[in-house]
Amino acid sequence: MVKVKVEFLGGLDQTFNGIKNLKLEIDGEEPKLIELINKLSNEYISNEKDFEMFIQEGTIRPGILVLINDTDWELEDKEDYILDDGDLISFTSTLHGG
Amino acid sequence: MENNTRKKEVKVGQLCQLCHCRKAVMKRPKNLQKLCKECFYHVFETEIHLTIIKEKLFYKGETIAIGASGGKDSTVLASIMKTLNERYNYGLNLVLLSVDEGIVGYRDDSLATVKRNQQQYQMPLEIVSYKDLYNWTMDEIVSCTGVKSSCTYCGVLRRQALDRGAIKLDIHHVVTGHNADDMAETVLMNLLRGDAARIESSVNVTTNSIGSPVKRSKPFKYTYQKEIVLYAHYKKLDYFSTECTYAPEAFRGTARVLLKNLESVRPSCIIDIIHSGGHFKLKPKRIRTNTPKKNIPQNTNNNNKNKHNNNNNTDKEIEIRPDGSVSIVKDGNRCERCGYLSMNKICKACILLQGLEANRPKMIIGESLTSSSDGAAKLSKTLEGLSF
Ligand SMILES: [Zn+2]
Numbered sequence: 165m166v167k168v169k170v171e172f173l174g175g176l177d178q179t180f181n182g183i184k185n186l187k188l189e190i191d192g193e194e195p196k197l198i199e200l201i202n203k204l205s206n207e208y209i210s211n212e213k214d215f216e217m218f219i220q221e222g223t224i225r226p227g228i229l230v231l232i233n234d235t236d237w238e239l240e241d242k243e244d245y246i247l248d249d250g251d252l253i254s255f256t257s258t259l260h261g262g
Numbered sequence: 263m264e265n266n267t268r269k270k271e272v273k274v275g276q277l278c279q280l281c282h283c284r285k286a287v288m289k290r291p292k293n294l295q296k297l298c299k300e301c302f303y304h305v306f307e308t309e310i311h312l313t314i315i316k317e318k319l320f321y322k323g324e325t326i327a328i329g330a331s332g333g334k335d336s337t338v339l340a341s342i343m344k345t346l347n348e349r350y351n352y353g354l355n356l357v358l359l360s361v362d363e364g365i366v367g368y369r370d371d372s373l374a375t376v377k378r379n380q381q382q383y384q385m386p387l388e389i390v391s392y393k394d395l396y397n398w399t400m401d402e403i404v405s406c407t408g409v410k411s412s413c414t415y416c417g418v419l420r421r422q423a424l425d426r427g428a429i430k431l432d433i434h435h436v437v438t439g440h441n442a443d444d445m446a447e448t449v450l451m452n453l454l455r456g457d458a459a460r461i462e463s464s465v466n467v468t469t470n471s472i473g474s475p476v477k478r479s480k481p482f483k484y485t486y487q488k489e490i491v492l493y494a495h496y497k498k499l500d501y502f503s504t505e506c507t508y509a510p511e512a513f514r515g516t517a518r519v520l521l522k523n524l525e526s527v528r529p530s531c532i533i534d535i536i537h538s539g540g541h542f543k544l545k546p547k548r549i550r551t552n553t554p555k556k557n558i559p560q561n562t563n564n565n566n567k568n569k570h571n572n573n574n575n576t577d578k579e580i581e582i583r584p585d586g587s588v589s590i591v592k593d594g595n596r597c598e599r600c601g602y603l604s605m606n607k608i609c610k611a612c613i614l615l616q617g618l619e620a621n622r623p624k625m626i627i628g629e630s631l632t633s634s635s636d637g638a639a640k641l642s643k644t645l646e647g648l649s650f
C-alpha cells in the first residue's frame with residue numbers, strides 16, 4: 165500500500181465537488197498512476213457529466229497538466245509511473261478562463 | 263524533505279537538456295526540449311523579451327496598462343512585465359487595469375486577486391465597471407437577455423471598457439494576456455466558419471484600429487498556455503481560476519477541444535497554426551462608385567491598370583471591409599451617442615445598450631448590424647469578431 169497526496173488546481177476542483185487536496189491510500193505493492201486516476205474518477209466525481217472533464221479515451225483529458233512531485237508526467241512514464249510513498253500528484257486544468 | 267523513502271537516482275536521460283546538471287521537470291511543447299526549472303524560467307522569460315524587442319512593442323518611458331483579470335494569463339503577464347522591465351531597462355511605467363463586469367461571485371473573487379497582485383507587484387490599479395460606464399451590470403444584462411448571448415455582450419462591452427479605462431488614465435497602450443493557444447483557437451474558429459478575412463488580423467501581435475487612441479499588444483503571442491500555467495505554478499503566482507458563471511462561448515469551446523486534441527498528437531501545431539494564419543492574405547476588395555457594376559479585376563495586368571485609375575479617383579471610392587460593412591469616411595468617426603471612436607454612426611456598445619433599454623435586444627441588433635438578417639448565427643458571428 166502506498167500513501168499519496170493529490171491536488172486539483174486551475175479550477176479542476178469544481179469537477180471534484182470543490183475538493184482541492186486529498187490524501188489517498190492505493191492498494192498493491194507497486195501501484196501505477198493509472199490506478200490512482202481510476203480511483204479518482206470512479207470515487208470522487210459525483211456528477212457523471214463531469215467525468216469527461218477529467219477522463220477522455222481512457223486517460224487524462226488533453227489540456228489537464230499532470231505533475232508528479234512538480235515534474236511533468238510526460239517525463240515520468242505517464243500512466244505507468246509507479247507511485248511512491250509521499251508522492252504529490254497534481255492535476256491542473258489549463259482550460260479554465262485566463 | 264524526507265518524503266521519498268527510496269531516493270531515486272537521476273539518470274543521464276532525465277537531465278536538463280540545456281544545463282545538463284539539474285533534473286528536467288518539464289518538456290517544452292514547442293520543441294519537446296526537456297528543461298529544469300531554472301532553465302525553463304530563463305527560456306520562457308527570454309522568449310517573451312525577444313518578442314517584445316523584435317516586434318518593437320514599446321518605447322522607453324511609455325506608460326502601459328496591463329489588462330488584468332486575476333486569471334492565470336494576466337497574472338503571469340503582470341509578473342513577467344515587471345521582471346523584464348527591471349531586467350532589461352525598458353523604462354516602462356506599468357499600471358494594472360481591470361474591468362468589473364458586475365458578475366456577483368465570479369468577479370468579486372477575481373478582483374480580490376487583482377488587488378493582491380497590486381500589492382505583490384507594486385503597481386497602481388484602476389478598475390472600471392460596466393455599471394459606471396453603461397449603467398448595466400452583466401448580471402442585469404443576463405437577466406434581461408438570457409445566458410446564451412452573454413459572451414457576445416460582454417466581449418463588446420469589455421473591449422470598450424478597457425479603452426475607456428486606459429484613456430481615463432491617459433494611457434494609449436494596453437497589453438493583454440492572450441497567448442498562442444488563444445490565437446490558434448481564433449484562427450481555427452475563423453477557418454471553421456469560413457471567415458477567411460479575419461484570419462490574418464487575428465494573429466497580429468499589435469492591433470491598432472483605424473483612428474483608435476488605444477493600441478493593443480499581445481506579448482504572449484508565441485507563449486503556450488501550458489508554459490504559462492507551469493510558470494505560474496512553479497513561481498507560486500497568486501491567480502484565480504474559475505470559469506465565468508455564464509456559459510463560455512460554445513464555439514470557442516469547440517475550437518479549444520479540437521486544438522487540445524491536435525496538440526496532444528503534435529504539440530508544435532499551435533505555433534504552426536499561428537504561422538499559417540499570419541500568411542493568410544486576402545486581396546482587398548474595391549469597387550468604384552461611378553461604375554458600380556464593374557467587377558474586381560481578374561488578372562494582374564488589369565489590376566495594375568485599375569490601380570492607376572484608382573489613384574485618380576480615390577475620393578470616389580468606397581472600401582468594402584472584410585466583414586462586409588462599407589466605410590464612407592476613412593477614420594475619425596465618432597459614435598453619435600457616446601463619442602467613442604466607431605466606424606458606424608452608432609458604436610456597437612451603444613447599439614447593444616439601446617437594445618437592452620428597449621428590452622428587445624435581438625431584433626434591434628439584427629437590423630443594425632447585419633445587412634441580410636439571417637438569424638442569430640450571423641449576429642453572433644459579426645459581434646464575436648469585435649471582441650478579442
Ligand atoms: Zn537546466
Ligand SMILES: [Zn+2]
Binds near residue numbers: 598599608609611613
Ligand atoms: Zn457609442
